Amino acid sequence: MTLNLVEGWKLAPPNTRFFIAQSEGAPMVKDEQAGAWTKAYTGGKFVRKSSEFRDIISHDGPFEPASGRYHLYVSLACPWAHRTVMARTLLGLEDHVTVDVVDWRMNPDGSWSFNPDEPGATPDRVNGEHHLEAVYRRAYPEWTNEGRVGTVPVLWDKATGTIVNNESREIIRMFGTLAKALGATTTLCPDDLVEEIDAMITSNYESVNNGVYKSGFARSQDAYEAAVSTLFDRLDELDRHLEDREWLVGDGRGTLTEADLCLFTTLVRFDLVYVVHFKCNLQRIIDYPHLQAFVEQMLALPGIRETCDWTHIKHHYFWSHQHMNPYRIVPLGPRTGPHAPQRGPSLG
Numbered sequence: 001m002t003l004n005l006v007e008g009w010k011l012a013p014p015n016t017r018f019f020i021a022q023s024e025g026a027p028m029v030k031d032e033q034a035g036a037w038t039k040a041y042t043g044g045k046f047v048r049k050s051s052e053f054r055d056i057i058s059h060d061g062p063f064e065p066a067s068g069r070y071h072l073y074v075s076l077a078c079p080w081a082h083r084t085v086m087a088r089t090l091l092g093l094e095d096h097v098t099v100d101v102v103d104w105r106m107n108p109d110g111s112w113s114f115n116p117d118e119p120g121a122t123p124d125r126v127n128g129e130h131h132l133e134a135v136y137r138r139a140y141p142e143w144t145n146e147g148r149v150g151t152v153p154v155l156w157d158k159a160t161g162t163i164v165n166n167e168s169r170e171i172i173r174m175f176g177t178l179a180k181a182l183g184a185t186t187t188l189c190p191d192d193l194v195e196e197i198d199a200m201i202t203s204n205y206e207s208v209n210n211g212v213y214k215s216g217f218a219r220s221q222d223a224y225e226a227a228v229s230t231l232f233d234r235l236d237e238l239d240r241h242l243e244d245r246e247w248l249v250g251d252g253r254g255t256l257t258e259a260d261l262c263l264f265t266t267l268v269r270f271d272l273v274y275v276v277h278f279k280c281n282l283q284r285i286i287d288y289p290h291l292q293a294f295v296e297q298m299l300a301l302p303g304i305r306e307t308c309d310w311t312h313i314k315h316h317y318f319w320s321h322q323h324m325n326p327y328r329i330v331p332l333g334p335r336t337g338p339h340a341p342q343r344g345p346s347l348g
């Protein structure tokens with residue numbers, strides 16, 4: 001099966017394992033400046049690579065639902081990983097899925113390290129590794145760091161010592177399976193809304209979630225302007241959509257779903273980082289009344305503000321993309337918005 005993260009997104013069938021599944025067969029190239037492995041820049045456009053590990057937790061095995069069996073590796077800076085941390089909290093999986101947090105400093109090759117000295121970060125308490133790359137190599141010894149770098153989030157299986165999945169959207173869905181198997185009544189994906197949820201997540205993926213990266217990493221004025229126009233057209237639409245509803249799908253009242261999480265992790269980074277760093281500056285989220293209300297409503301949910309580490313978020317972007325910010329200066333603002341208190345500023 002071929003994935004296509006460029007034009008759309010499909011759920012992989014159970015127990016499908018991809019190694020460098022790519023949408024268009026283009027070779028992976030290293031963006032030396034962005035420090036990220038991507039597919040080729042085409043006409044100055046940034047194209048995100050697809051995820052390689054695509055097994056799922058299911059009663060049919062081999063990755064059966066069980067308390068304490070699975071471990072998440074995340075960066076608190078990363079919007080994709082943040083989705084999984086939020087789903088873990090909202091589905092009440094804190095006592096069932098363990099978590100480790102990498103340093104917010106992404107290495108020049110785009111890889112991640114553990115740095116227990118950094119507030120908010122942890123050691124690798126499952127495998128004792130210093131680099132996430134080594135965790136990928138445990139799952140796949142041929143992992144060479146040639147043509148790819150191990151991304152976050154990673155869902156690790158302690159029972160078989162391998163990676164189950166490294167695609168956020170699939171991890172949050174299988175957390176639902178896990179929570180249900182463990183007796184939870186909360187769901188982020190009610191059966192009757194699956195299609196609507198998938199459609200909403202897909203509509204927001206290229207335009208908003210990945211759109212901010214396409215804006216920031218653009219290598220041509222045309223590519224930048226196209227990304228920013230699409231991004232703000234979609235934000236305008238979403239602001240109107242939320243005018244008379246609390247959440248994105250269903251009847252919009254009281255039904256928080258995966259689609260809300262997937263949008264939120266981008267919106268909550270927007271005014272803090274993307275407006276400046278990724279040049280997404282047509283307007284801020286705080287200037288959108290309904291998107292801002294949506295962000296605040298999400299932050300007010302029990303445990304959600306605690307999943308937001310403004311220092312990891314802010315310092316990661318401004319420090320790690322040195323080609324965009326050569327002196328690694330981290331802006332002090334914004335003064336308004338939900339991002340206080342911020343730690344810092346002396347993170348070297």
Ligand SMILES: N[C@@H](CCC(=O)N[C@@H](CS)C(=O)NCC(=O)O)C(=O)O
Nearest residue numbers: 036037078080110149151152167168
């Ligand atoms: N499609 C993946 C994307 C994950 C991803 O790109 N994570 C970034 C951090 S924000 C990463 O680890 N990048 C490292 C790199 O590409 O070098 C998902 O949603 O899980």
